[in-house]
Amino acid sequence: MEPDLFTAAAEDRQEKDPASSPLAVRMRPRTLDEVVGQGHLLKPGSPLRRLVGEGSGGPAGPSSVILWGPPGIGKTTLAYVVSQATNKRFVELSAITAGVKEVRAVIDGARRASGGYGKETVLFLDEIHRFSKAQQDSLLPAVENRWVTLIAATTENPYFSIISPLLSRSLLLTLQALTDEDLRGLLHRALTDERGLGGAVTLPADAEAHLLRIAGGDARRALTALEAGAGSAIAKGEAEITLETLEESVDRAAVKYDRDGDQHYDVASALIKSIRGSDVDATLHYLARMIEAGEDPRFIARRLMISASEDIGLADPTALQTAVAGAQAVALIGFPEARITLSQVAIALALAPKSNAAYLAIDAALADVRAGLAGPVPPHLRDGHYKGAEKLGHAQGYVYPHDVPGGIAAQRYAPETVHGKQYYAPTRYGAEARYADVVERVRSRLRGEQDG
Known part of the structure; x- marks a missing residue:
């Protein structure tokens, strides 16, 4: 198949006028060394390095690679770099729009x-998990x-979404x-590199922090927002992308919140006090x-679990269950969907x-223990499951509550030092x-009083 005429024309335009391409396209890495992140995959001698012919032995091994990860972290970029480094044709298909017919044509x-032409081809197939089993089967002969x-x-x-024969190959x-x-x-590379903004504008720290927050770990989103902010700044004749200009460009206000500063604690405190x-x-x-x-959702979930016990307690015993279940869900799904669970x-x-009775009760009991009121355990409550315990009087005279009508035996449980103390005030x-x-009824029975 000869190169697509429309694709070729678009590439030709980009070569003649690179500035016409989006910043994310212009900053696309040309080599593995320019790839951002993924250091664990880019070490010398790694499978990815060998795939592009680096290291001993020349181009390597597998004719199929599966890249698994969240959006915007460079899966398409890596595929493009492999094709460039190996001088192969690059053809991209999306499983959302392509089917078996398109795959076979490629x-x-x-x-x-x-x-x-003596030209090998890299087929980049995005969203492969959207392909049916039959569609994935159609790839096997080519692989x-x-x-x-x-x-x-x-x-x-991929262990759930990709067929075993393809995964094993x-x-x-x-x-x-x-x-x-x-x-x-x-961002710093895009600001200074001639392929990018070439030093036309600078990005102050507050605007950079806002840009990183709205990017949400997505490189494409970060570069798109940077390009929008730079365009606005240049149009205004400004030498830097101010926070105000960036807010206007991306139509998203910056939140005054420092995850390591006062705002972090003030807003978290206000959340709990509002609850x-x-x-x-x-x-x-x-x-x-x-x-x-951009607060860590796990931090928010932890604060909610604490509030469920500290501020609600036994007034609604299901509150803690709800908070714990929410924390588990947040750990499994992450943002952006975790916002719904947290809400x-x-x-x-x-x-x-x-x-706050449970909170006050344990703190009152702790205060007495710390004050030295941790007296000896009453003899009848001590362990009696060893030889000689009876001679010491341990476990003697203990009344088994299940043998008593009502299941509550009138006997002393607390040490003498705190006998009669009432920590829990519901x-x-x-x-x-x-x-x-x-x-109240239980305390009355424990004191040996008639249960009213």
Whole structure:
């Protein structure tokens, strides 16, 4: 198959006028050394290095590579770099729009190009997990016969979404999310490189921080936002992309929130105090500020779990279950979907009846222990499961509660030093009202008083 005329024309325009291409395209790495992040895959002698012919032995091994990772971290870029480094044709298909017919056409064209032009082909297939089993089967002959170098990208677990025969014939590479430091290096390169902005503008620290937050680990999104901000700054005749200009360009306000500074603690405190005060709308406001600022969702989930026990407790015993389930869900799914889970938990906690009785109870008991009121365990409660315990009087006289009507035996449990202390003072709010009635009856029975 000869190169597509429209594709060739577009590439020709880009070569003659590179500035007409989007910044993300202009900054596309030309070699593996220019790839941002993925250091674990780019070490000397790594399979990816060998695939492009670096190191001993020449071009390597597998004719199929599967790249697994979140969006915007360079899967397409790696495929393009492989084709460039190996001087192969690069053909891109998306499993969203392509089917078996299109795949076979590319494979037939690759065979003709190899025979007629001596040019091998890299087939980059994006979103391969969207292909059915039959569609994935159609790739096997090309992989087995090395008619193409297949590089497939997926955001889904390949062990669940890709057929075993294809998976077993492929080199599986797991890509990691880009860090802020990775993106920062990419932005600095785009600002100064002649392929990018060539030093036309600068990016101050506050604007850079905002750009990194809105990028969300996506390199393409970061460069697109940078290009928009640079265009606005240049149009205004400004030498730097101010925070105000960037906000206008991407239509997204910067959140004044430093994850390592006062705002981090102030907003987190306001979130918890709004939950404690049962103001669901203020709760959602502060939650939104934390999410928008790029706060770690696990930190938010931990704060919600603490609030469920500290501020709600037994007034709604299901609150902690909800918060724990939410934290587990957040750990599994991450942002952006985790925002919905965090919202559900925060709303439930804000609207739940409140009680800090459990919090006050353990702190009161701890205060007495720290004050030295940790007296000896009463003899009848001590372990009696060893030889000689009876001679010491251990476990003697213990009344087994299950043998007593009502299941509560009138005997002393606390050490003499704190006998009669009442740490738990239940409220009359929500479900804890029932515990308030129960605890009075139980205490009366333990004292040997008639149960009324």
